[in-house]
Amino acid sequence: MDTAPPHEDPQALLARVFGFDSFRPGQAEVIGAVMAGRNTLAIMPTGGGKSLCYQIPALCLPGLTLVISPLIALMRDQVRALREAGVAAGALTSGNTEEETEDVFRAIDAGALKLLYMAPERLGTTGTIGLLRRARCSLIAVDEAHCVSQWGHDFRPDYLRIGDLRRALGVPLAAFTATADAETRAEIVDRLFDSAPPETFLRGFDRPNIRISFALKDRPRQQVMEFAAARRGQSGIVYCATRARTESLARALEEAGHNARAYHGGMDAAERRMVEELFQREDGLIVVATVAFGMGVDKPDIRWVLQADLPKSIESYYQEIGRAGRDGAPAEALTLYGPDDIRLRRAQVDEGLAPTERKEADHARLNALLGLAEATSCRRQILLGYFGEDSPPCGNCDLCTLPARLFNATTPVRKALSAVLRTGESFGAGHLIDILTGTATPKVRERGHDRLPTFAVGKDLSKARWQAVFRQMMGRDLLRPDPARHGALRMTDAARPVLRGESEVHLREDTVKAERARPAVAA
Numbered sequence: 001m002d003t004a005p006p007h008e009d010p011q012a013l014l015a016r017v018f019g020f021d022s023f024r025p026g027q028a029e030v031i032g033a034v035m036a037g038r039n040t041l042a043i044m045p046t047g048g049g050k051s052l053c054y055q056i057p058a059l060c061l062p063g064l065t066l067v068i069s070p071l072i073a074l075m076r077d078q079v080r081a082l083r084e085a086g087v088a089a090g091a092l093t094s095g096n097t098e099e100e101t102e103d104v105f106r107a108i109d110a111g112a113l114k115l116l117y118m119a120p121e122r123l124g125t126t127g128t129i130g131l132l133r134r135a136r137c138s139l140i141a142v143d144e145a146h147c148v149s150q151w152g153h154d155f156r157p158d159y160l161r162i163g164d165l166r167r168a169l170g171v172p173l174a175a176f177t178a179t180a181d182a183e184t185r186a187e188i189v190d191r192l193f194d195s196a197p198p199e200t201f202l203r204g205f206d207r208p209n210i211r212i213s214f215a216l217k218d219r220p221r222q223q224v225m226e227f228a229a230a231r232r233g234q235s236g237i238v239y240c241a242t243r244a245r246t247e248s249l250a251r252a253l254e255e256a257g258h259n260a261r262a263y264h265g266g267m268d269a270a271e272r273r274m275v276e277e278l279f280q281r282e283d284g285l286i287v288v289a290t291v292a293f294g295m296g297v298d299k300p301d302i303r304w305v306l307q308a309d310l311p312k313s314i315e316s317y318y319q320e321i322g323r324a325g326r327d328g329a330p331a332e333a334l335t336l337y338g339p340d341d342i343r344l345r346r347a348q349v350d351e352g353l354a355p356t357e358r359k360e361a362d363h364a365r366l367n368a369l370l371g372l373a374e375a376t377s378c379r380r381q382i383l384l385g386y387f388g389e390d391s392p393p394c395g396n397c398d399l400c401t402l403p404a405r406l407f408n409a410t411t412p413v414r415k416a417l418s419a420v421l422r423t424g425e426s427f428g429a430g431h432l433i434d435i436l437t438g439t440a441t442p443k444v445r446e447r448g449h450d451r452l453p454t455f456a457v458g459k460d461l462s463k464a465r466w467q468a469v470f471r472q473m474m475g476r477d478l479l480r481p482d483p484a485r486h487g488a489l490r491m492t493d494a495a496r497p498v499l500r501g502e503s504e505v506h507l508r509e510d511t512v513k514a515e516r517a518r519p520a521v522a523a
């Protein structure tokens with residue numbers, strides 16, 4: 001097995017060892033910083049090409065590069081691929097045979113190994129640090145670095161040992177992750193780099209060929225059918241929040257003459273594999289799926305992703321739409337959402353078993369997505385901004401094409417808040433809207449709500465307008481459904497300045513279909 005001739009630069013290695021002719025966005029910069037011996041944190045999307053960012057430096061640097069990864073199958077794949085390319089690589093994981101482990105030790109003792117993959121558990125084994133010193137380890141690369149963070153879903157306690165390892169070896173560390181949110185990033189810096197900020201790269205999140213749009217869910221089934229009908233013959237994914245919905249939508253699409261299949265975690269493994277293979281192989285299949293579909297999907301020519309229900313966070317949103325258009329050709333992403341989605345997602349967070357801070361973080365991730373849904377300017381700019389990338393308006397989202405019309409909603413929002421407070425934060429939007437519009441339903445009369453000062457103060461707006469106001473207030477987290485009280489709306493702290501008259505609220509003049517058909521409401 002060979003190592004790189006000393007004169008060979010990253011560009012030459014890219015071509016000779018890996019067979020690619022150009023770097024992906026961010027790769028060359030990250031490689032440059034790693035090779036210069038700086039601590040680095042690279043945040044790149046899944047599939048963005050993080051592995052090369054440590055594999056190429058490993059070939060240029062003296063001694064050995066240690067790669068820590070939690071994914072044993074992935075490590076084995078990489079070791080196999082590297083060996084096939086003539087690179088001296090090995091792995092120490094619980095999946096090793098005794099013989100494989102001995103081979104690795106022999107290669108280390110001969111000073112021949114360039115890349116050593118290691119599962120984090122191994123860091124707890126006595127002798128590991130000594131072994132790495134003997135092997136003249138000159139770089140530590142940490143894949144899936146977010147596993148060190150307790151905020152995420154993938155926390156791996158053994159990752160907490162990496163900081164000690166770095167100090168013991170005194171070598172630079174390069175951390176890689178696709179998770180970009182601020183809390184996770186702060187924890188990575190804290191725990192892997194002793195709070196000394198590494199050189200941070202955040203690149204490659206933009207997927208400019210995907211046109212992004214959101215629409216209010218007013219006739220859910222019909223909206224899906226119309227979208228699919230206009231794209232007959234293209235491969236696409238419809239994501240749904242529940243298994244039942246994947247099945248009923250798949251059936252409806254089949255009845256409309258599409259080639260469609262349901263996919264969810266309740267199906268047995270063989271059935272799921274069959275759908276995956278069919279999707280990979282055939283053109284024009286529609287898979288109607290829950291989040292369970294995607295990890296193994298590597299089809300470059302998915303032309304569209306339709307989220308028939310709102311995902312749970314901005315990260316899930318990004319991951320799901322990102323499955324479209326991997327080939328770089330034009331693709332589309334449409335997300336349908338409505339007040340029921342907001343209630344469902346809030347309830348899922350609140351009813352989960354996570355500790356309170358985690359729930360707050362999950363609400364915040366949902367808020368970021370709702371902010372995107374209720375955006376009033378370029379969606380891509382907001383999305384990339386969330387991940388930390390600056391960008392100009394994109395020209396390829398629904399709001400760039402058709403800017404939102406806004407209205408000053410400060411007065412209606414204050415009326416709504418007042419209705420919420422005067423009824424003890426105990427009711428949902430329907431009842432509150434009845435009060436505001438002066439609709440004396442039996443429930444309103446029974447509770448004496450027709451005698452409230454807020455009764456009928458919102459007569460000037462139609463019920464549909466009020467629904468839009470409540471939905472957008474929920475979207476901006478001014479109101480939040482209380483899970484303990486069947487979705488009764490509570491006012492949040494964010495709403496206080498509005499109630500006190502210290503800040504104004506501008507909402508979108510939307511988009512409810514029924515509303516458009518109606519003549520303008522007289523004051």
Ligand code: ADP
Pocket residue numbers: 020021022023024027044045046047048049050051052
């Ligand atoms: P990540 O770890 O960021 O999810 P990988 O490192 O596994 O991504 O890379 C994803 C895919 O992209 C791999 O198949 C890899 O070979 C390919 N790839 C990486 N860099 C390049 C490049 N510069 N040109 C072409 N393909 C690349």
Ligand code: ZN
Pocket residue numbers: 377378379380381393394395396397398399400
């Ligand atoms: Zn845009």
